[in-house]
Amino acid sequence: MSLLIVGSIALDNIETPFGKVVRSLGGSAIFTSMVSKNFCKSSIVGIVGEDFPKEHFELLVKNKIDTQDLEVVSGKTFHWSGKYNDLNKAETLDTQLNVFADFNPQLCEENKKCDYLFLGNIDPVLQIKVLKQMNNAKITACDTMNFWISGARENLLEVINNVDILFINEDELRMLTEVHNIFDAAKKAKEMGPKFVIVKRGEYGAFAYSDKFIFFAPVYPVKKVIDPTGAGDSFAGGFMGYLASAENLDETTIKNAMIFGTVTASFNVESFSVDRLSNINMDDISARKNEIERSILF
C-alpha cells in the first residue's frame, strides 16, 4: 500500500540545551515520510525554493521517498526558527512562509491513487485542496495546531469532519473542543467526524480514543532528548506507515500503530533534523517495540 503525505518542507534554525543548527532539513512532511518509508511506499507533496540544498533532495531519493509532487519554484524555502528552553515547549523566534505562501498543491495522477493520506500540520485550506483530489483514498488522517484552531476554525472543522483519524496535542484538543476533561474532550472531537482521535501528550505518551476502546501508549524512555522538533510528525509517520502496511483499522492494528508511532518518535528526538531517522531500519524499530512491550505488558 502507498501513503501520500502533504506538509511543510523547511529549513529550520533550532536551538536546544544541547546545541544549535542552522538551515537544517525539517518540516512535517519530511519527518513523517522519513519514518513511513520504512513501512510502505511514501510520497510527499510540498514546495521548496531554489535555495533548497541539493543534498536534501539526494537524501529523499536515497530513502526512496517519492518526490514527483515536490514543487521547486523561484524564491526561498519555508523557514522556522525556534528555541527550546526546557525541551517541552518551543518558543518560535521567526516564521517565514516564503514560497509556501502561494502553495497550490496539484497531485500527479499516480499520487491521486495512493490508498492512505496524511494531511500534516498546514493551513486547513491546503489540507482540503489535497483531500478533494484523493477521492479514492481508503484511510485519511490529519494533524493540526493551535494557530489553525483559533485562526481557521471553520476550514479546520471541515477537514476534521472528512478524515478517519485526527492527530492532536492534548492542549490543542482542549482548545478545539473547549472541554477540560481530556477523555470528554476526545469524545467531543470524535463527534466532529473522525473514527479515531489520537491524543499526543509529549513526555507522557499518547492515547487513542474511539467509540469502542481507549488505548494508552507510554513513551520510550530515551536516554537523552536532543531536539523534540518533529516528534509528533514522526509519531504520525510510524502510525500511518504501519497502518498502510497492515491494511486494516481494527483494534489490534490501531494499538500496534500507536506503539510503532511511539518508537519512531523516540528515535527522532535523539538528534537534530533527521540525522537519527535517516540511520534506522525496521530491525531498530522492532527492537525498541519489543522493549516497550515489556514496559506495558503484565
Next chain:
Amino acid sequence: MSLLIVGSIALDNIETPFGKVVRSLGGSAIFTSMVSKNFCKSSIVGIVGEDFPKEHFELLVKNKIDTQDLEVVSGKTFHWSGKYNDLNKAETLDTQLNVFADFNPQLCEENKKCDYLFLGNIDPVLQIKVLKQMNNAKITACDTMNFWISGARENLLEVINNVDILFINEDELRMLTEVHNIFDAAKKAKEMGPKFVIVKRGEYGAFAYSDKFIFFAPVYPVKKVIDPTGAGDSFAGGFMGYLASAENLDETTIKNAMIFGTVTASFNVESFSVDRLSNINMDDISARKNEIERSILF
C-alpha cells in the same frame, strides 16, 4: 500476610469544583487501609483526639481494619483544610497538627510481627521510629512529600535508604534528586537505597523503576473526578495490599501491583472522603483491572 500502615488520620475541610465537605474522614493511613483491607489483613498506626467521631471508629471496625495501635488522646484530631481549583493541585488553606504534634508511635507486639510495612507521608522522624520497631518486616515502603524533602532531608534519606519501595510524585522526585530527566531522576532515587521507585504522575498515571525494568501504568479514565485527595495513598493501598497478598517481589507481581494501585486510586477520586472506597469490593476492583488491561495490551 498482614500489612501495617502508619500515617495521618485527619478531619479535613475540602473544597473542589464539585462541592465541599467539613471535618470529613481523611489522612494517609485511612485512604491506604480502606483499600488494602480488600487484599490482606490491615492494621493502622496513628493518633486522634477526643473529637474523633464514633461513626469513624465504627467504619474502621466494620471494614475489619485493625485499630489496636490507633491511639486516642485528649485534644483535637489532625486537621487539613484545602481547596482544588483545577483538580490537579491542592491549595492548602490551613494545617493544624493538634494531637499529631506529640505523636510517639509504640507498636503492640502483634503489629510488630506484620510482614509488610507502609510508611505513609508523615514526618520522617516518625517513619524511622516505626521502622525500627519492625525488624522482621519482609517488605517495607514509604511515601513522602515536598515539605519533608526540603525540611527534613537527612531523616528522609535515612528512611529511603532503609525501605524496599519508595512512592513519590514526579515533581517531588525531581526535587529530591535535583535531576530533571524523569528516568535519570528515578535512577538516582533508586541509588539512594530502595529496590523500586514508584513515580506518581497524577492524570498521566505512574511508572515503576527498577534496575531490571520500567513499567508504565496509565490512568483509569474516570468519568468525573470529584476529589483527588488521597489518590496517592489509595494507589499505595492497592499496590501494597496486592503485594502482601502475592508474597513476592518479582517483575510480574510489581506490574500487577501497579495496575491494582491504578484501579483503587480511580475509585477514590470519584467521591469525597472514603465514600466510594467504603463501597467497593474485589469484584469491582477486578472488573476495572480488566478494563485497564484492554487499554494497554495489544
